[in-house]
Amino acid sequence: MKIALMGNPNVGKSTVFNVLTGSNQQVGNWAGKTVERKSGVIQRADEEIELVDLPGTYSLTAYSQEEIVTREYILREKPDVVMAMVDASNIERNLYLVLQILELIPRVVIGLNMMDLAKSSGISIQSQKLALALNVPVVEIIAAKGKGIEEFLAEAIRVGKFKSNPLIDDVPYPQDLENKIKAMEELLAETVWATQYPLRWLAIKRLEQDPEIGQIWKRVPKSTQKNRSLDPCCDIGDPVKYELEESVFLPGETLLQTYEAEGWSKDHFEMAVADAKYRYISKILPEFLKHEDSIKTTWTDRLDQWILSPIWGYPIMFIVLSLVFWFSFVASAPLGGAVSEGMALAADYLVRLMQWFQIPDVLQSLVRDGIFAGVGAVLAFVPQIAIFFAFFSLMQDSGYLARAAFLGDRFMQLMGLHGKSFFSLVSGYGCNVPGIMATRTLEDPKDRLITMLINPLIPCVPRLGVMSAVVAAFFPGTQGAVVMVSLLFISLVLVMFSALFLRRVVNQKERSAFVMELPLYHIPTMRNILLPTWQKTYSFLKRAWTFILVASIIVWALSSYPQGVPMSATWAGKMGSWLAFIGQPLGFDWRIMVAIVFGFTAKETTLSTLGILYGVAADASQSIAQAMTGAMTPLGAYTFLVVYMLYIPCLASVVTTYKESRSIGWTSFGIAYNLLLSFGLGWLIFHCGLALGIK
Incomplete structure (x- = not known):
């Protein structure tokens, strides 16, 4: 049996999907589209059921990829039944999508979610009368508390086994x-x-x-x-x-x-059809819905008085984001150190074991100086990434992230961008790949393109990790905090400058209106926090043990051969000498240039490359940074930090930009822009520092 799960955004679809499928999920993209595809397999009564979580959408017209994907799936895949999620606290708008679904497929079961929030808002819904009004089964659920979800699925299975389609009344038009x-x-x-x-x-x-x-x-x-x-x-x-x-x-x-x-005209028909549907909804609403005479002030209303306040909203947002970054980078440091020490101990134990078995020295070097030095340095960032994604899921599931986008819209408008661009830029601090993918929420293609191109200027978690290690080595104590803040300030200024510049490049003259739904606040479930966190962290770990492992081995081979020669005479040293003419004006030695080149494959590999080239075997990232202190001055280190923060995004980001923009030209432009901006600004900072007598 094939079941489709549909509904408006923020109606609890993800919660229901996660509860029903658990870890039996497959996540990818729809063929030829940039919209995420989620499906899972469920076993009930010796029957295998495929549950497909279709993109959240407000209608089934053809104006966005989400709408097209959802509609095409219903028309072409012809699921046995549709589980339609409806927000009981905002039922009028939600029923518009239900009426459109019923025009395509008569086998539908409505899941009336958030009944507790509707009741607290003074809304009373009689689900049996709603079922009679639409001739569709209705199941009351409270997804956040896990109530009614199994009953919702059981009813969908029952309807999916009907021998003939139920009769559905057509929407009466003028x-x-x-x-x-x-x-x-x-x-x-x-x-x-x-x-x-x-x-x-x-x-x-x-x-x-x-x-x-x-x-x-x-x-x-x-x-x-x-x-x-x-x-x-x-x-x-x-x-x-x-x-x-x-x-x-x-x-x-x-x-x-x-x-x-x-x-x-075309628009006349569209408006007439939509108006008729809403008139029909308004006509049947009194049959099953009642509002209390006195409107209750909900927790959402009380919280929004502060969180959306033009006076208090921004300090609150600053505090929230500061806590997120503090937990991600400061509180996670002991965990990262423990991972790094564990990798070092594992490397020593494995090498001793290899020595006992008289394994050749070259293989011992590969394990110690290649695999563990490279991958070990990267795995130290796993706690940072996991904690960041956990907080991001918490903000998203609680409803706060939508408020942050609303507040961020004022700053986005200064750059000529849409308020939803805030999602992309904030996501970029975790990883630029989901940040670029988050531009899918933007309807205007030019807004999407501009936001994609400026997203790599936001330093992601791996970049911030490398930067914090270098800052700690060259700028201890309070000085380091000032340096880190100055780097983030430079990043934000360049994001604003680049957005205004790219508006002219892509010829974006009109500004899109910012319209988005602010969902009700609710307490997130542990499943909705931990499952996305695990999926994203696991994706990172897969890269560490595949892509980054291969990159570390390549760097080790380049820095180890020919054998018996100084490091500068190895293949990596020769590569560095070829790039020396670029690095010398910025105070970089050949090791830094090689690390920058390999950093293009994945930003995490910069640290692993430095660990290998400086001969720091599977040790804490702090030791790798300290090894750099003999190779450059504090001014050179600051220049390196600026260049590293801004230069070409990682290979995964470049590939994602191409997939999202579907343009080799714009992807190449983004690479060239980042290169020129980073090295140009780095050269300016280095020589201005020399002119001021800074070393």
């Missing part, structure tokens, strides 16, 4: 609109499309001139070009069987031209 829908239905009834899509829905989409449906109709099989028919569920991507016919006469074109002459 008579004039109804006549036009009927006319289009009659015209499309004889076409092959009517056998693939619900006819009434197909007629409405044709009247709305839905662009996605139009693209499918324009693809005509060569064998049937004369009669202009098409099975839309065929493999339309085969160039041998099909070709794109832009001039094909779409069904109903003459009828649409007639309606347009009468004043019924």
